[in-house]
Amino acid sequence: MQFLKEGSITSVKGIKAAGIFSGIKKAKKDLALIYSEAPCTAAGTFTLNKVKAAPTVISQNSIKTGQTIRAILINSGNANACTGDPGFSDAYDTRNYCAAKLGISSEETLLSSTGVIGVKLPVEKIKKGIDKIVPLLSASGGLKAAEAILTTDLKIKSYAVTVKLSTGKVTIGGICKGSGMIMPNMATMLGFIATDAKIEKPVLQQLLSAAVNISFNRITVDGDTSTNDMVILLANGLSEINITENTKDYSLFLEALTSICKEMAKAIVVDGEGATKLIQLDVKHAKSLSEANLVAKGIANSPLVKTAFYGEDANWGRILSAAGNSGAEFNPAKVSIYFDELPVFMPDYEIVLDEVKAKEILIKDSYTVTIDLQAGDSSTTWWTCDLSQNYIKINAMYRS
């Protein structure tokens, strides 16, 4: 498995992309198109929010039907959420227009939107944008597409990895966006991944769900989950390398897919709204995996813990208190807490915190907090960021 420098979704054979400014936002790129030269099997994971945006519902349905997919049209700056029936008409309208321009069927076209909720989609601007973007599709357009899907993100998130299988190499490439509202079960996060491997739809969905479950579903910025989130995986088969279940190639591919998903997920946390630090949370020896995840999520979402991370304050008491609040079963007297390798709090409430050594860790951009519950055999790893004054600044006036 090898990550490619400046890799993107267009590092995958037969995948073209482009990103342009179409006038939805004031000045930044806001329209992206991903296109595959060959029909793709497709898998997706979608927000669990009861309030789902029109493009989310439409794309989820396209994938459900088992339809092959050729293109994904994505806009930022407008979520097309809470827009009622007109929102659906607008979405179908842009989908039809885009498909016609590409010479493919509407059903082969997925839609995705991110941005402000409750504002009508500017269909005419998007149609003009489609006229402009289709001729720009290219095998080197991945980074431009990655730029066009951003909202309050500060950095482009684009990765590709190659993996050597028994009969040759396949590539997996992906772009994503995140920022606020990141939380398990999808959040305002969009991820688009493609591979040139040949994979049947049920197997593809199984691979994506497994990878998302321990990557995108284990990150949190602020505990919120949006109306528009999705991760899509397309497989166009152009490498002519087949991946089937219960093979060594399957495991190798899953490992590579999970790696790229983790890189994408961590990049979202690092670029979380106002975030200054990436913190890895290792929860060890929980009673069950679901309890390990409860504890990790409780710590990762506690505003008091996250503000202490921001303040570079070794406030282990807040970490323990957040774990105690999570609903998981454990005996506080058995717990130990570490910052990187440094023991801070040991069983029987022994406080071994060395403030000077702790500070050396806490001032870093990235470190690991481990909490060992000694309550069972299950472990988990999550990623979160700190909560800074900038988060408030960014979100207080978002619509303005």
Next chain:
Amino acid sequence: MQFLKEGSITSVKGIKAAGIFSGIKKAKKDLALIYSEAPCTAAGTFTLNKVKAAPTVISQNSIKTGQTIRAILINSGNANACTGDPGFSDAYDTRNYCAAKLGISSEETLLSSTGVIGVKLPVEKIKKGIDKIVPLLSASGGLKAAEAILTTDLKIKSYAVTVKLSTGKVTIGGICKGSGMIMPNMATMLGFIATDAKIEKPVLQQLLSAAVNISFNRITVDGDTSTNDMVILLANGLSEINITENTKDYSLFLEALTSICKEMAKAIVVDGEGATKLIQLDVKHAKSLSEANLVAKGIANSPLVKTAFYGEDANWGRILSAAGNSGAEFNPAKVSIYFDELPVFMPDYEIVLDEVKAKEILIKDSYTVTIDLQAGDSSTTWWTCDLSQNYIKINAMYRS
């Protein structure tokens, strides 16, 4: 029912209190004592955090045994939490010392602590403080006690109410502290309430639980819940007015108790860390009460909603999205949202937002947000505050 101006817990017949500086904090008052001239029946509600501080466990046990209570010793500046067996010895030590000074039994003395977690209780300072505070107990000491229990609170929270029953008047008085980490099921909040009514213990517990359930358990500042929270209700019977179940007096008393609990709870939200606004959340027509509370809690705890309140931004989309995330069952197309009386979002996704009129409401210190789900017959009311940059400032360096 009548609220008393400058009322406090010492407005209640036979209740004395005092508050002093004992050296736990650097300069501010940090030790409070509440004392009843007559033995009290006692009721309490306590944190559900798995990690419970020593004084919390001890007081909970005292109330469980059905013991009558004469005094409550409270310190701020040190939570005596995560301090292991020595924390329990320290707590028992101060309890014995205080009881001896008061000439009562240790079992009649409740303990409560709030402040930093994981730091040994300064027992000698507290003992010297007890020497100093016992002679200062007075029938006008309620406000000083209210001051001594504060941590990052900016304002003293002290209330009293009288209620006319069939055979005469009784008084209920209370003091409390809150600030960060306020969240249903108690949070870092301490509430101490007394009454001169005569009420048997099981009835008293029933009254307190009912009142807390729709007051302190319906507020949230940041979704965190602490190791030390409790609300205690003492009834010393000195009014010689008996309250028993299934009487009109019971209902009148419950109404008064609920009113004072709501005033105390709202005062905690208003004084939430960094809060600039008090927002009442009315959730209407939910499928069940638990779903109504899920929706209210989801909105009240969403950092994106709370930062929009701070920014005075009419971002109703975030309110709907937070409701959609709550896990409650409803059809988004039936939902309506109001700021005070102003309709903002109507069924079938009709956006009727008048930005100018909305701004007039959102710039106020206090207003009501109503979300009508049209999914059933259950309603609830919660209170929350906005999330400001000051919250981060206060919490980033709390231990320093």
